[in-house]
Amino acid sequence: MLFPKSFLPLLPVFIASLVGVVNAAGVVTHDENFIPDAILHITEGQQKQSCVPTKNIILVNGTSPGPELKFKEGETVWIRVFNDIPDQNLTMVSSLSPRPCANCPSPLYEFPHTCFFESENHWHGLTMATAPFSDGTPQAAQWPVPPNHYFDYQLHVPIGMAGTYFYHSHIIETGRPPYAYDGERFLFLQDNFPDNDTVIEHALLAQPMAYEKAQTMILVNGKGGGLTSEGTVCNESLSVINVQPGKTYRMRLIGGTSLAFVSLAIEDHKNLQVIEADASYTDIHSTEFMQVAPGQRYSFLLETQSHPAKQQYFIQLETRDFGPPTRSYAVLNYVNGYNSSTGPFYPPATPPLTLPPTDTYFLDYVLCPLSHPEYSATDVFPTAEEVTRRVNITFHLDITGNGGLVYLINNYTWNEGLVQQPYLVSLYENNGLEWPSMERALQNDGLDPVIYAFPAAIGEVLEIVVQGTGSANGGMESHPWHAHGAHYWDLGGGDGVYNQAENEAKWAYSTGKPVKRDTTMIYSFQGQTGIGQLMGWRAWRLRITEPGVWMIHCHLLPHMVWGMQTAWVMGNSTEVLGRVPRPEVEGYLTYGGSVVGNATHPAQPVDYFPYSVWGTGGAGGGQ
Incomplete structure (x- = not known):
């Protein structure tokens, strides 16, 4: 049974009538009754x-951005993802998409239809709440889904994980949020480019x-217009955010861009x-503008005017750091008590704001962190005295002899030739990939x-x-650095050396x-330094529990394409592989299993959570 398309933009979850209870993780068959x-x-x-020509893009249920998903804390849910692309492999997408590569640098993921190139595709921010093979990263956790197949992702959402995540907007709700507001609105940011993914990758x-080339335009909820990075004016219609006077709205701001840093104000x-911030509730902090990098998410409360002087106000967005700036807009539209048109609206002739x-x-x-006792985290920030080890992740951009670019992390680079199958699969198979050595790592x-982990x-x-560090030209x-797995306590960042x-x-x-985060910034600061000189840092603290x-x-x-990524292996072989032993995982260990x-x-699939309920109606139910 499929949900009708009209139901997909909002997916509240409820538990269906109980048919069976799984007492231990094990293989289940998702037949026509599921x-x-x-x-x-x-x-x-x-x-x-x-603002860009028509081109091939990845669509989710026929749209970009994809539909909103909403789930509640404490629930286990199944999300079925169909790969309806006939010539490409797939894992669950977040901000980017899989694409074919005609000249693959290694045999990795060479299948009859395509060689799979993957950058960073997963349930962004929710990785510790998922089953081991449901993170969505093929080089770490799973094989990609073949064309014309589907994969059932199991996500368990523990209490305390309420917040804003994304593949393309994904919300975990508490039973009662810690702040009162009258409604919520999305500001989902994307950047678009004149070329398609295949051209860019090659x-x-x-x-x-x-x-x-820089991004052409910043899109808000799929639309944008204003000043392009080419210096031209794009006069296309804008997204409209409808509000009423005298109300408080939770604005969920999601950095779904792949390159652009964005500043915005209203x-x-x-x-x-x-x-x-990144699904961690905070005490209220007031600011006149927001600044969001790829992968980051924020919520802020917006109190609308009780007696607005006009019906429409512009939300102004500008890019920073990479390439010539772009300036884009959306419209905050007051809808109560006005008889004027509700659109379409277009960019203003002159910018109404000066952004910093x-x-x-x-x-x-x-x-x-939110200080309300009812919502305070149960885990405690570890002090400097509790730290057992420091790990330095030092990156450097180098130039190859033929003029290519490559990022080195601790003098090694990530590329598709490192592993011939996902790390987790290789560790289960014990087929030549060693378990990471702490001695070598130290x-x-x-x-x-x-093994580059x-x-x-x-x-x-x-x-x-x-x-x-300073790159090969200084x-x-x-860089917005993102960690899968447990959210870390962010210790801040700065210029120079930590x-x-x-x-x-x-x-x-x-x-x-x-505050616990999963994506935080290392800024360019001075913009230039000596080649290889340490400059610019971010520090985190993390208690290893999972x-x-x-x-x-x-x-x-x-940066991901050039190798600025690596893998964590947390726990020993018994702890990692013993969570769900063989033979239950056999179906995950081969492509197309x-x-x-x-x-x-x-x-x-395997139902990993022994307390999850399933049967007629599946792990959850639909309406």
Whole structure:
């Protein structure tokens, strides 16, 4: 049974009548009696996006962005993802899409239809709440889904994980949010480019590198218009955010861009009250503008005017850092008490706002975790005295002899030739890939260079320092670093080299406290330094509690393509592989195994959560 398309934009979940209770993780058959909590069909098609020519893009249920999903804390849900692209492999997409590569650099993922190129596709921010093979990252956790097949992703959402996530907007709700508001609105940001993904990928990997184009426009909820990066004016219609006077709205701001850093503000609405960062509730912090990087999510409360002077106010967005700036708009539209048109609306002739330059300490050292006792986290921030080990992740952009670009992490680069199958699969198969060696890692700032992974032991408290360097020409760029797995406590960032004592002192005098995040910034600061000189850092603290294989990387598409990513292996072999032993996982260990279904046979996944309910109506139910 499929959900009708009209139902897909909002998917509240309820538990269907109980038919059976799974007492232990085991293989289940999702036959015609099973009803997923959500169904997503991934296709590729020609579509016109604002300010760029019509081109092939990836669509979710026929749209870009895809439909909103809503689930509640404490529930286990199944999301069925159909790969309806006839010539491409797929894992669940977040901000980017899989695409074919005609000249693959290695045999990895060479299948009859295509070679699979993957950057960073997963249930963004929810990885610790998923089953081991449901993270959505093929080089770490799972094989991609073959064409004309489907995969049932199981997500368990523990209490305390309420917040904003995305594949293309994905919300986990609490029974009662800690802040009162009258409604919520989305600001889902994307950047678009004049070329399609295949052209961009090939040019980025070319020798010499051959893609220097910036994003053309920033889209809000799929639409945008204004000043393009080419310096031209794009006069296309804008997204409309409808509000009523005298109300409070939760604005969910999602950085779904692949390159652009975006600053935004709202005309004549200067009090934006931040209440969430990367799915962590915070005490209220007021700001006049927002700054969001790829992969980041924020919620802020917007109090609308009781007696607005006009019906429409512009939301102004500008890009920073990469390439010539773009300026885009959306419209905040007051709908109560007016008889004027509700659209379409177009960009203004002159910008109504002057946005500030990049704030290299935006919200750092001022945000505080929510102090309300009913919503406070049960885990406690580990102090510097509890840290058992420091891990240094030092990255450097180098130029190959033929003019290509490559990122090195601790002097090694990630590429598709590193592993011939996903890490987790290889560890189960024990087919030549060694278990990460802590001894080797300790000699290389935490990285085992033999298998290019960072091992961690359960019970450790790590201080992780992501440190930038001057590139091969001395240049510096900004980087939003994202970690799959458990959210880390963000210790802030700065210019130069990390110094723990100085940073601890900074917190002692700051107004904020470390907040749990999953995507935080290393800024370019001076923009230029000596080749290889340490410059620009971000520090995290992480208590290792959950075994698994997780990715960690910069969230910029070109940087991932050039190798700015690696893997964590947390826990020993017994802890990682013993969670669900063989033979239950056999269907996950081969490409096209029994865990994927198609028109001729049902999927047979593992139900990982012994308390999940399933039977007629599946793990959850639909309406």
